[in-house]
Amino acid sequence: MVAVLVGAANGYRRGFWFSMTQYLGMVSGVIFGAALAPFVLDALAIRGAATRPWAAALILVVCGSLGSTLGYWLGDPLRRRILRAGLPSSGELIGGALFSSFAVISVMWFLGTSLDRSPALARLIQTLSILRVLNVALPQPPAFLAGVERDLAGVPFPQTFVPGFEPSVAPLQLPTTVNTPGIRAAEAAVFRVEGRGCGGIVTGSAYPVAPHYLITNAHVVSGTTRTTVSQGPPGARGTQASVVFFDPERDVAILRVASIAAAPLIAGQATRGTQGAVIGYPGGSGEDAEPAVVTEQVRAEGRDIYNDKVVDREILVLQSLVRPGNSGGPIVDLNGHVIGLVFAASSTNPNQAYALTNTELQSDISQVTNSSGTIDTAAFSCAV
Numbered sequence: 001m002v003a004v005l006v007g008a009a010n011g012y013r014r015g016f017w018f019s020m021t022q023y024l025g026m027v028s029g030v031i032f033g034a035a036l037a038p039f040v041l042d043a044l045a046i047r048g049a050a051t052r053p054w055a056a057a058l059i060l061v062v063c064g065s066l067g068s069t070l071g072y073w074l075g076d077p078l079r080r081r082i083l084r085a086g087l088p089s090s091g092e093l094i095g096g097a098l099f100s101s102f103a104v105i106s107v108m109w110f111l112g113t114s115l116d117r118s119p120a121l122a123r124l125i126q127t128l129s130i131l132r133v134l135n136v137a138l139p140q141p142p143a144f145l146a147g148v149e150r151d152l153a154g155v156p157f158p159q160t161f162v163p164g165f166e167p168s169v170a171p172l173q174l175p176t177t178v179n180t181p182g183i184r185a186a187e188a189a190v191f192r193v194e195g196r197g198c199g200g201i202v203t204g205s206a207y208p209v210a211p212h213y214l215i216t217n218a219h220v221v222s223g224t225t226r227t228t229v230s231q232g233p234p235g236a237r238g239t240q241a242s243v244v245f246f247d248p249e250r251d252v253a254i255l256r257v258a259s260i261a262a263a264p265l266i267a268g269q270a271t272r273g274t275q276g277a278v279i280g281y282p283g284g285s286g287e288d289a290e291p292a293v294v295t296e297q298v299r300a301e302g303r304d305i306y307n308d309k310v311v312d313r314e315i316l317v318l319q320s321l322v323r324p325g326n327s328g329g330p331i332v333d334l335n336g337h338v339i340g341l342v343f344a345a346s347s348t349n350p351n352q353a354y355a356l357t358n359t360e361l362q363s364d365i366s367q368v369t370n371s372s373g374t375i376d377t378a379a380f381s382c383a384v
Helices: 002-014 016-043 052-084 090-115 122-126 129-137 143-153 181-187 358-365
Strands: 191-197 200-210 213-216 224-230 242-247 252-256 275-280 288-303 310-319 330-333 338-345 352-357
Touching: 002 016, 002 090, 016 052, 016 090, 090 129, 181 275, 181 330, 191 213, 200 275, 213 358, 252 358, 275 338, 288 352, 310 338, 310 358, 338 358, 352 358
Parallel strands: none
Antiparallel strands: 191 200, 191 224, 200 213, 213 252, 242 252, 275 288, 275 330, 288 310, 310 352, 330 338, 338 352
8 A cells, every 4th residue: 555655646746658658667577577587497497496486586576677767768758848848737647646556556466466375475465355356356367477476486286266365264173093994095096106397307196097097187297208107115116107188277187007907096075074184195205194174165266287277176175284296196085085186285374285076077087088099298388
């Protein structure tokens, strides 16, 4: 609000035309920086979660500043002509104040949507009621602008919710133990997924949905080659897998492994309070069963794995610790029945995660037998 008031005062002092050229220059610079940032960061091989967000933010600041300077140079001669012709009209001064206020609000909205998943700021931004109003009133950013949010946030999961609408639910009781016969049986059917690409080795998890077919997340295999599945300790010899189905909107991929004929996990039903475990290979390390409880089932409006499209998904909100590498693994109840496919974690709450429901997955799974040939996921861009 202070920034809006300062912007309005400066706009009134400068007038409409001068304000328009300077702010349009700044906005154009930010947009150019947003489109340029991913290419510059990739060219410089800046991929670390600790450095990439700050490098992307620096590119936006530099480009925005250059754009503002260019707008000043273009607008200053025009402003001088208006002054030489006499005092600017009150309408032009008020127009400058209104335009400057709108420009400041627009920039704040873009920064809010870009930084809403940044670990350092996410909790503060998600609670801003002003951001919620702007997200309803203004359209979603276009794909090439939304893409910079991934670089600024440095979060290795897709955007589950539109910024400002991530739910905050009351915690429930976690199971006292996940060492049940059902969960142990489910652990035996979960596999580690590895692929080469996107700056290194990408890891995730998968579980069987039919003999020879395993389901995982699309963001685990996007942009990678030589996909393998394995069990056991890190470094265990992997079995070659082929991607036969790829859905970047739901974030689902299905692998075919000729030598693995494991029976699919039995599907279960989940309601608020259903206890169980998230099973997977966090960080590509050994298998882990993390206690979990379902806190809510909702329709979530977020973005696909490339931030290109706004998508609507039926998901389970979980209370559990989910880390990179858990993607594609199942959440099972205490009887070992699968109730969802883990695909993301909250950026504001380290103990909150998200899974696609069995209902959401069913249409993709039903297409497995109709899949023809292998999909070259290396041809796709790297996801989150």
